[in-house]
Amino acid sequence: xxxxxxxxxxxxxxxxxxxxxxxxxxxxxxxxxxxxxxxxxxxxxxxxxxxxxxxxxxxxxxxxxxxxxxxxxxxxxxxxxxxxxxxxxxxxxxxxxxxxxxxxxxxxxxxxxxxxxxxxxxxxxxxxxxxxxxxxxxxxxxxxxxxxxxxxxxxxxxxxxxxxxxxxxxxxxxxxxxxxxxxxxxxxxxxxxxxxxxxxxxxxxxxxxxxxxxxxxxxxxxxxxxxxxxxxxxxxxxxxxxxxxxxxxxxxxxxxxxxxxxxxxxxxxxxxxxxxxxxxxxxxxxxxxxxxxxxxxxxxxxxxxxxxxxxxxxxxxxxxxxxxxxxxxxxxxxxxxxxxxxxxxxxxxxxxxxxxxxxxxxxxxxxxxxxxxxxxxxxxxxxxxxxxxxxxxxxxxxxxxxxxxxxxxxxxxxxxxxxxxxxxxxxxxxxxxxx
Amino acid sequence: xxxxxxxxxxxxxxxxxxxxxxxxxxxxxxxxxxxxxxxxxxxxxxxxxxxxxxxxxxxxxxxxxxxxxxxxxxxxxxxxxxxxxxxxxxxxxxxxxxxxxxxxxxxxxxxxxxxxxxxxxxxxxxxxxxxxxxxxxxxxxxxxxxxxxxxxxxxxxxxxxxxxxxxxxxxxxxxxxxxxxxxxxxxxxxxxxxxxxxxxxxxxxxxxxxxxxxxxxxxxxxxxxxxxxxxxxxxxxxxxxxxxxxxxxxxxxxxxxxxxxxxxxxxxxxxxxxxxxxxxxxxxxxxxxxxxxxxxxxxxxxxxxxxxxxxxxxxxxxxxxxxxxxxxxxxxxxxxxxxxxxxxxxxxxxxxxxxxxxxxxxxxxxxxxxxxxxxxxxxxxxxxxxxxxxxxxxxxxxxxxxxxxxxxxxxxxxxxxxxxxxxxxxxxxxxxxxx
Numbered sequence: 062x063x064x065x066x067x068x069x070x071x072x073x074x075x076x077x078x079x080x081x082x083x084x085x086x087x088x089x090x091x092x093x094x095x096x097x098x099x100x101x102x103x104x105x106x107x108x109x110x111x112x113x114x115x116x117x118x119x120x121x122x123x124x125x126x127x128x129x130x131x132x133x134x135x136x137x138x139x140x141x142x143x144x145x146x147x148x149x150x151x152x153x154x155x156x157x158x159x160x161x162x163x164x165x166x167x168x169x170x171x172x173x174x175x176x177x178x179x180x181x182x183x184x185x186x187x188x189x190x191x192x193x194x195x196x197x198x199x200x201x202x203x204x205x206x207x208x209x210x211x212x213x214x215x216x217x218x219x220x221x222x223x224x225x226x227x228x229x230x231x232x233x234x235x236x237x238x239x240x241x242x243x244x245x246x247x248x249x250x251x252x253x254x255x256x257x258x259x260x261x262x263x264x265x266x267x268x269x270x271x272x273x274x275x276x277x278x279x280x281x282x283x284x285x286x287x288x289x290x291x292x293x294x295x296x297x298x299x300x301x302x303x304x305x306x307x308x309x310x311x312x313x314x315x316x317x318x319x320x321x322x323x324x325x326x327x328x329x330x331x332x333x334x335x336x337x338x339x340x341x342x343x344x345x346x347x348x349x350x351x352x353x354x355x356x357x358x359x360x361x362x363x364x365x366x367x368x369x370x371x372x373x374x375x376x377x378x379x380x381x382x383x384x385x386x387x388x389x390x391x392x393x394x395x396x397x398x399x400x401x402x403x404x405x406x407x408x409x410x411x412x413x414x415x416x417x418x419x420x421x422x423x424x425x426x427x428x429x430x431x432x433x434x435x436x437x438x439x440x441x442x443x444x445x446x447x448x449x450x451x452x453x454x455x456x457x458x459x460x461x462x463x464x465x466x467x468x469x470x471x472x473x474x475x476x477x478x479x480x481x482x483x484x485x486x487x488x489x490x491x492x493x494x495x496x
Numbered sequence: 497x498x499x500x501x502x503x504x505x506x507x508x509x510x511x512x513x514x515x516x517x518x519x520x521x522x523x524x525x526x527x528x529x530x531x532x533x534x535x536x537x538x539x540x541x542x543x544x545x546x547x548x549x550x551x552x553x554x555x556x557x558x559x560x561x562x563x564x565x566x567x568x569x570x571x572x573x574x575x576x577x578x579x580x581x582x583x584x585x586x587x588x589x590x591x592x593x594x595x596x597x598x599x600x601x602x603x604x605x606x607x608x609x610x611x612x613x614x615x616x617x618x619x620x621x622x623x624x625x626x627x628x629x630x631x632x633x634x635x636x637x638x639x640x641x642x643x644x645x646x647x648x649x650x651x652x653x654x655x656x657x658x659x660x661x662x663x664x665x666x667x668x669x670x671x672x673x674x675x676x677x678x679x680x681x682x683x684x685x686x687x688x689x690x691x692x693x694x695x696x697x698x699x700x701x702x703x704x705x706x707x708x709x710x711x712x713x714x715x716x717x718x719x720x721x722x723x724x725x726x727x728x729x730x731x732x733x734x735x736x737x738x739x740x741x742x743x744x745x746x747x748x749x750x751x752x753x754x755x756x757x758x759x760x761x762x763x764x765x766x767x768x769x770x771x772x773x774x775x776x777x778x779x780x781x782x783x784x785x786x787x788x789x790x791x792x793x794x795x796x797x798x799x800x801x802x803x804x805x806x807x808x809x810x811x812x813x814x815x816x817x818x819x820x821x822x823x824x825x826x827x828x829x830x831x832x833x834x835x836x837x838x839x840x841x842x843x844x845x846x847x848x849x850x851x852x853x854x855x856x857x858x859x860x861x862x863x864x865x866x867x868x869x870x871x872x873x874x875x876x877x878x879x880x881x882x883x884x885x886x887x888x889x890x891x892x893x894x895x896x897x898x899x900x901x902x903x904x905x906x907x908x909x910x911x912x913x914x915x916x917x918x919x920x921x922x923x924x925x926x927x928x929x930x931x
Contacts, residue, residue, distance in 0.1 A: 063584075063799065064542065064544065064581045064798060064799075066537070066538055066541065066542075067540050067542060067563070067569055070538035070540060071538065072535075072536075072537050072578075072581075073536035074535060074582065075534060075595070078533070078535050079533060079534060082534055093830070093831070094831065094855050094859075094861065095860070095861060096861065096862035096880065098510035098514060099513045101516075102508065103501055103505035103507070103614055104539060104614060105502050105505060105559065106501065107499065107501075107502060110499050124563070126561035127561075128502070128559070134502055136571070142499075143507075146501070147507050149498075150498070155879060157866075160510070169564060179538055179539060179540065190865040192865055192867065194848075195865050197848070198865075310845055311848045315848065364498065364499075395528070396528075396529065398531070409629060410745055410746060413629075413746045417749055417750055424529075425529045426529065426530060427530070427594075428633060430622070430625040430627055430629055430633075431592075444590060445531065
């Protein structure tokens with residue numbers, strides 16, 4: 062008999078969970094270094110919460126069911142609706158509000174590389190600020206996390222602007238901006254002919270369709286944005302370009318990697334109203350690492366309050382692929398690790414006291430549970446990649462000492478009980494530990 | 497229009513989530529200091545996983561449904577079956593294995609104080625070691641976490657032993673040990689007469705029923721266990737008492753609070769086979785803070801492998817009540833917090849660079865997004881309980897400096913750009929921050 066896990070879901074063994082924990086730690090510390098605070102919300106929400114914002118397509122991809130009270134509930138397919146529900150439920154909160162969260166979210170989609178039916182998603186949002194500085198702070202936080210993971214040579218941030226695109230589309234006779242966004246969103250998935258025929262159907266003439274095509278085909282430095290928007294100059298376009306350039310300049314002051322303008326980014330058909338952005342692997346191998354943007358209309362859609370908002374979400378799956386490719390999918394113990402060997406049963410109690418002193422001195426301990434001979438215990442110590450062995454036997458117990466052995470150099474020293482914590486404080490981790 | 501959350505589920509605003517995060521951090525660091533590694537598993541499992549071990553009572557309390565593939569699945573009602581599934585799925589793992597996890601678990605029960613339909617549960621287990629030292633390590637870890645939270649004067653660990661109780665019950669003619677365990681488990685919920693009539697029904701005579709009643713009514717020091725077991729002396733009882741006393745001695749070497757023997761603890765009708773334990777508020781106000789024990793039979797029940805195991809689980813709800821009563825439900829920023837004021841729009845870019853230098857020096861920054869006057873910005877800084885304000889305006893930008901103001905002492909200093917990180921390194925948090 063074997064029990065299997067549900068398809069598309071993952072077990073996280075330590076060799077994967079410990080590096081994943083490191084990602085979360087970097088993300089949380091980066092957010093807190095910008096004054097963000099953590100929130101959390103139920104893993105189960107009423108399905109209605111998603112109907113307004115996300116439409117029936119998303120609803121069809123949920124793990125939803127009718128609860129024992131007869132109402133339609135769902136395992137949460139995204140974080141934002143819950144966070145906005147929390148924000149609008151408390152009118153006493155002083156804005157701007159900087160919140161982050163790290164829920165698991167659930168989608169009933171076909172599993173594939175970098176996509177699971179359950180994944181962790183780090184989210185950060187600023188509510189109650191509509192300034193470009195708030196936009197920059199969110200985009201900058203996204204970059205700071207990737208920098209903090211040592212990926213600065215591996216990613217770039219690509220930003221775009223829905224109002225800029227909208228101004229451009231309006232200026233060339235587009236009669237259906239949402240439809241045009243939909244076509245642009247599928248730009249990299251359809252061929253040139255399809256693009257031309259679909260975008261023309263929104264009312265844009267042939268000449269401007271060409272200009273539009275070449276504009277969204279290129280990724281440019283923010284300072285060179287006119288190279289691609291030149292065909293569409295008008296005052297409202299210029300105002301949006303200035304905002305985008307200003308945001309880019311601010312972001313560049315926060316992070317190590319380049320910020321590029323990529324006007325093909327519209328972030329689906331969802332609820333964005335301002336800047337939109339994604340982070341990409343510069344090797345172009347994966348789907349977006351993360352993405353987000355400004356969504357000023359959502360709170361008003363869900364409540365009687367009008368609250369500007371900007372935020373992003375980052376799943377744990379694509380970043381894992383990237384970290385693995387970069388050889389960064391490992392972890393190090395935060396504390397030096399001591400294997401406490403005990404060479405006779407009667408000294409076990411004393412060994413427990415020695416262990417405690419090691420921990421009091423800031424070490425981590427693994428107490429031998431094998432009760433085998435010393436050489437077997439030392440092999441276990443090596444297998445656990447310990448930095449030191451602490452040996453306790455009859456002699457040590459009698460003399461109230463413990464023998465410390467550096468497992469890399471072999472150097473050995475006897476330390477008096479009562480001075481062990483002090484001794485441990487002087488030691489550092491000596492071996493490299495990887496998973 | 498308002499969206500509500502599902503009944504029995506919680507929103508965690510920062511004032512609750514940040515202290516909760518502190519609990520998790522202490523728990524995880526305590527576990528890692530004993531060589532435990534983190535694992536995780538799906539929030540959704542096939543319902544069959546729980547049928548064997550937990551029976552239909554638990555299954556009736558699950559959030560379960562039929563998935564789109566037609567199989568019965570459930571939001572996980574506990575952690576152990578998933579962990580055992582993971583352990584038995586990988587025969588290459590070197591034992592003993594020390595794992596911890598921190599999932600959300602889900603029960604469709606009536607919500608009440610300290611009990612929700614969704615809660616976090618910290619779990620730690622050792623697999624592949626059947627020694628009393630492994631028992632002690634698990635119980636000691638539970639105590640170390642409570643010590644680490646500053647609750648050492650507030651809790652006690654109460655331990656018991658199923659084989660000890662079983663030896664006693666067998667020695668007095670009990671014909672149905674599981675039924676007797678069930679009666680003992682309900683000991684504090686039923687009155688004396690009910691207890692006597694129910695326990696007699698398992699075959700125990702009147703005299704021994706009296707002895708049993710007085711034995712499980714008292715909590716004693718491990719050294720005085722014979723005060724309560726004296727009426728049942730026999731060799732197998734003595735062997736189990738010795739093991740329990742030895743475990744207690746080892747645990748006492750790991751933690752700050754007392755270990756007591758409480759033979760009324762049997763931990764429900766579940767799968768425990770050895771030591772069982774719970775931690776209680778010494779004021780007697782709450783349900784158990786945490787609980788666990790040895791469960792050597794579960795792996796064999798779920799697979800073809802026989803793997804001894806001992807572990808415990810701790811929910812986040814009772815510990816929250818306790819921390820609140822103790823005035824410990826707050827959090828402090830880990831880094832000194834700087835509010836970066838900017839007195840004119842044109843200097844915002846420079847202010848972003850100043851902020852970054854503050855963060856590079858180890859500070860956390862909150863950039864002003866209000867664009868109001870300096871005094872309003874300083875009020876925001878106080879509202880965010882910042883330690884320092886950093887003021888940037890025309891003068892500072894021209895002279896490439898920033899003005900640092902200690903928000904407690906009012907002391908002010910101008911620091912050159914390029915030396916800000918260095919300056920921040922010399923500063924500590926100065927204000928006390930509580931939620």
